[in-house]
Amino acid sequence: MTVSPRLLRTALLPASISLALVLSTPAFAAVPQTAPDATQLDAVQVVAGSIQQGQEQIEIRRNTDGIVDSLVQDDTGDLPDQNITEALRRVPGVGTLYRDDEGQFITIRGITPDLNHTMIDGITMISVGDSGDGTRRVDMGMIPSQVARRTDIYKTFTADLESGSVGGVVNLVPRSAFQNGGKDALIVDAQLNWADYNTVPNTNNLHDDHRNNLGKGLSALWSTVFGADGQWGLTLAANAGTQQRDLTKYNANGLMFFDQSGKKIASPSAPGWNGYRAVPDTARSYDFNNRVSDRKGISARLEWKPNDSSYHSLLLYGYGQDYTENRNEYSLNSLSGMQNQTDASGTLSVGRADTAFYMDTIDRRSRGAIYHSRFDFDELSRLDVRAGYSFSGYDNTAPQVRYRLSNAGGLLDYWFDGKHYGFDVREPERYGNASGYKLASASTTQTASEADATEFKLDYSHNMDNGSLGWGWKFGAGLRDYALERDVTVTNYVINPVFTLAGYSDYHFTPGYFPLPSMVVDYAKFRDEVLPTLGINAASSLKASGTEDFRYDETIGWGYGMFGYATDSTKVVAGLRYDKADYTGHAPETVNGVFDPRFVPSKGKYDHWLPSANLLHSFNDSWRLKAAYSRTLGRPMPNQIAEPSTINQENQTISQGNPDLRPRVSDNFDVAVEWFIDGYDSAMTLGLFHKQIKDDIFRLASEVQIDGLSWLSTRPMNAEGSTISGVEFGYINNRIPHLPGFLSDKVGMSTNLMWSDGSMDYIAKGQRHQLDQLVDQSEWLANLAVFYALPQGGEVRLAWNYQSASLTTLGDEPYLNRGTDDYDSLDFSLRHHFGTHWLVKFDARNLLNEKRNLAVGEDLEWWRSEGESGRTFSVHLIYKM
Numbered sequence: 001m002t003v004s005p006r007l008l009r010t011a012l013l014p015a016s017i018s019l020a021l022v023l024s025t026p027a028f029a030a031v032p033q034t035a036p037d038a039t040q041l042d043a044v045q046v047v048a049g050s051i052q053q054g055q056e057q058i059e060i061r062r063n064t065d066g067i068v069d070s071l072v073q074d075d076t077g078d079l080p081d082q083n084i085t086e087a088l089r090r091v092p093g094v095g096t097l098y099r100d101d102e103g104q105f106i107t108i109r110g111i112t113p114d115l116n117h118t119m120i121d122g123i124t125m126i127s128v129g130d131s132g133d134g135t136r137r138v139d140m141g142m143i144p145s146q147v148a149r150r151t152d153i154y155k156t157f158t159a160d161l162e163s164g165s166v167g168g169v170v171n172l173v174p175r176s177a178f179q180n181g182g183k184d185a186l187i188v189d190a191q192l193n194w195a196d197y198n199t200v201p202n203t204n205n206l207h208d209d210h211r212n213n214l215g216k217g218l219s220a221l222w223s224t225v226f227g228a229d230g231q232w233g234l235t236l237a238a239n240a241g242t243q244q245r246d247l248t249k250y251n252a253n254g255l256m257f258f259d260q261s262g263k264k265i266a267s268p269s270a271p272g273w274n275g276y277r278a279v280p281d282t283a284r285s286y287d288f289n290n291r292v293s294d295r296k297g298i299s300a301r302l303e304w305k306p307n308d309s310s311y312h313s314l315l316l317y318g319y320g321q322d323y324t325e326n327r328n329e330y331s332l333n334s335l336s337g338m339q340n341q342t343d344a345s346g347t348l349s350v351g352r353a354d355t356a357f358y359m360d361t362i363d364r365r366s367r368g369a370i371y372h373s374r375f376d377f378d379e380l381s382r383l384d385v386r387a388g389y390s391f392s393g394y395d396n397t398a399p400q401v402r403y404r405l406s407n408a409g410g411l412l413d414y415w416f417d418g419k420h421y422g423f424d425v426r427e428p429e430r431y432g433n434a435s436g437y438k439l440a441s442a443s444t445t446q447t448a449s450e451a452d453a454t455e456f457k458l459d460y461s462h463n464m465d466n467g468s469l470g471w472g473w474k475f476g477a478g479l480r481d482y483a484l485e486r487d488v489t490v491t492n493y494v495i496n497p498v499f500t501l502a503g504y505s506d507y508h509f510t511p512g513y514f515p516l517p518s519m520v521v522d523y524a525k526f527r528d529e530v531l532p533t534l535g536i537n538a539a540s541s542l543k544a545s546g547t548e549d550f551r552y553d554e555t556i557g558w559g560y561g562m563f564g565y566a567t568d569s570t571k572v573v574a575g576l577r578y579d580k581a582d583y584t585g586h587a588p589e590t591v592n593g594v595f596d597p598r599f600v601p602s603k604g605k606y607d608h609w610l611p612s613a614n615l616l617h618s619f620n621d622s623w624r625l626k627a628a629y630s631r632t633l634g635r636p637m638p639n640q641i642a643e644p645s646t647i648n649q650e651n652q653t654i655s656q657g658n659p660d661l662r663p664r665v666s667d668n669f670d671v672a673v674e675w676f677i678d679g680y681d682s683a684m685t686l687g688l689f690h691k692q693i694k695d696d697i698f699r700l701a702s703e704v705q706i707d708g709l710s711w712l713s714t715r716p717m718n719a720e721g722s723t724i725s726g727v728e729f730g731y732i733n734n735r736i737p738h739l740p741g742f743l744s745d746k747v748g749m750s751t752n753l754m755w756s757d758g759s760m761d762y763i764a765k766g767q768r769h770q771l772d773q774l775v776d777q778s779e780w781l782a783n784l785a786v787f788y789a790l791p792q793g794g795e796v797r798l799a800w801n802y803q804s805a806s807l808t809t810l811g812d813e814p815y816l817n818r819g820t821d822d823y824d825s826l827d828f829s830l831r832h833h834f835g836t837h838w839l840v841k842f843d844a845r846n847l848l849n850e851k852r853n854l855a856v857g858e859d860l861e862w863w864r865s866e867g868e869s870g871r872t873f874s875v876h877l878i879y880k881m
Contacts, residue, residue: 050748120317182225243293279414310376383459552584623674626671759772
């Protein structure tokens with residue numbers, strides 16, 4: 001195996017820096033039991049920014065019995081990145097899945113986002129998925145940073161935690177008006193942001209008010225305590241903002257193989273394969289102009305503390321994202337007639353050329369209400385009552401039009417440089433006559449997905465808090481009802497090939513990777529002049545609409561009991577949880593080739609007893625050992641159960657459901673050592689984990705031909721089993737010792753590293769396969785951040801993040817595997833105070849202009865899509881009282 005320099009850097013850099021710093025740190029005999037207040041002045045600076053966040057993260061780790069890592073707001077109510085998802089990638093063992101250049105979902109310890117459970121104040125937060133497709137992954141990139149004072153990630157499980165999680169449980173802890181001694185707080189943040197990649201022309205941009213890459217935003221947070229005895233608290237937060245940027249995705253899609261005579265064959269396993277690598281059957285460029293993301297959110301939390309023995313709160317929240325993008329496509333298709341093939345080059349005949357315009361107008365929204373009451377019967381006994389409602393919605397209206405130059409002819413030379421396929425066109429003039437392109441398709445797709453859930457939880461505990469001694473116990477029960485429905489309406493127009501592209505494309509754009517100018521469709525003119533003359537194909541519209549509709553209903557109930565015993569140095573907790581689920585999927589059927597739009601129900605149920613055990617042992621005030629075992633579930637996603645079929649034209653994929661899926665059952669083993677150095681200024685953690693997953697679920701892919709193009713058809717299946725093991729390392733040092741002069745007590749750092757090793761056994765085409773990676777698992781995750789403290793809580797910060805390649809789809813033959821390539825980014829931030837209440841912040845993201853690439857192949861060895869979106873910069877002016 002060849003080890004790349006980037007991989008060596010990833011593995012060795014954080015660990016070696018941390019080791020050097022620890023060796024230079026003096027030993028400390030005693031550790032204080034309370035963290036410094038975030039507003040406390042020391043001899044040099046205000047405790048704020050990265051120092052404050054690091055101290056609070058250490059404090060949380062000290063005060064939890066399990067393995068828990070946290071993301072904490074800074075003193076301005078902000079996070080170190082542009083949203084919660086991207087900030088969480090700085091947490092040990094957490095990876096990020098991106099929508100092109102923007103973080104959306106998180107993985108925990110290599111486990112896909114659909115197998116993590118997300119809560120706000122202990123109540124489930126639901127989702128309709130990425131594109132209203134019915135997955136369980138929560139788009140945390142939508143969540144305003146002001147919603148959560150901190151975000152806790154539970155990596156070990158006790159009986160009182162949600163059982164439907166394999167990777168971890170995420171809990172967003174809302175801000176309280178009673179924190180910081182109940183002092184009133186007001187934070188207002190005004191910002192401007194700019195993306196430096198704006199190469200794609202705006203000639204067909206349908207949004208007159210968004211013709212540059214400048215965005216803006218405003219957020220505010222206010223909290224107060226009121227009442228005769230200060231028993232009431234109110235926290236209000238609101239935000240609104242816009243981000244704009246262009247994107248180019250060079251897409252070499254499809255896979256072809258040939259025999260010795262140059263004839264195309266089905267796969268490398270077919271007789272006569274010449275042994276040369278796969279060749280793309282399409283050369284394509286996607287060019288997005290002004291992808292506009294408008295975010296808005298509001299939350300209100302009312303709290304009441306009538307006395308020392310009871311507490312009540314009501315949290316209301318609502319937030320959304322309007323996402324609009326224009327996507328221009330130009331492609332050379334139906335490549336065939338191989339000539340002069342080698343393993344890295346060849347010549348193909350071009351069958352046709354297409355130019356197309358797509359538009360997405362996406363509206364994502366989420367809202368909820370959470371009630372919480374706590375009753376303290378005495379110093380040891382407590383009852384918590386929670387009830388909540390959660391809603392998630394997704395709407396998208398997506399028109400598209402395609403023009404086609406048939407029988408294009410001409411030759412296309414291709415070459416391969418180890419990762420990237422490049423193309424050269426021998427006769428570019430063949431493709432430059434707009435009148436040769438005839439109208440090939442026009443449609444509008446409207447997707448509407450909604451999900452809601454109600455949840456009730458009751459938890460009674462006695463002597464189970466951190467620091468308690470002797471025997472303790474905790475019991476609880478809960479119920480959650482969840483329903484999701486997706487409705488897709490497709491309007492397919494009757495095509496009249498008399499309409500050509502002439503007069504509807506007045507701009508040619510040459511992307512950086514593409515071999516010839518791309519014709520840009522003037523969709524506004526087409527919409528106004530051509531579309532009204534086209535009839536509607538009622539039959540194909542009805543079938544296309546119905547085949548993507550489904551409904552899913554789920555009821556989950558649980559009950560648990562757990563007991564604990566603690567001495568001054570050791571605590572043991574054991575528990576048992578019963579989990580029962582009933583579900584029904586509703587979807588149309590196609591029988592003997594005839595589509596029936598009526599929903600047919602598919603019912604199922606499962607129940608499990610889930611044990612857990614946790615050990616905490618303190619050797620002294622600085623050293624601790626944690627160990628845990630638990631059994632948890634990975635619930636099938638609604639679309640895996642009920643989905644009839646979903647078509648994604650951008651990625652050329654077709655997906656469908658499987659009502660016979662079983663839930664995953666995961667046995668989780670953890671052990672970790674924690675070393676707290678110099679109180680709350682330094683800490684090091686080292687952990688091992690292992691998960692044995694029965695009935696893992698994966699999407700099996702097979703290749704199908706549609707209209708002369710290679711599409712990927714996928715269906716979820718239960719694997720025979722899978723495992724994942726890993727090592728997790730973290731180190732925080734808020735004040736690196738022994739530095740000279742102006743660096744003394746002003747330089748800090750945090751770093752972490754995770755290595756994981758996954759394995760999955762599955763059956764495809766009757767053959768047993770073993771894969772050395774799980775879906776969405778990155779073998780390596782690494783972070784390194786270094787900061788320099790400025791006066792009055794200011795700082796300069798440089799942060800690096802790395803994720804290795806990850807698999808997204810398994811093929812029924814290994815060459816069809818798809819995933820994301822490895823990626824690293826370098827980000828910079830500066831914050832500076834002036835006056836008592838004012839602060840300016842500057843952020844620069846992706847300084848090295850790294851590209852996000854999608855990969856294909858047995859080992860994801862070549863890029864099928866290369867995405868360029870550039871760097872982004874933002875400036876914040878903040879008022880803080």
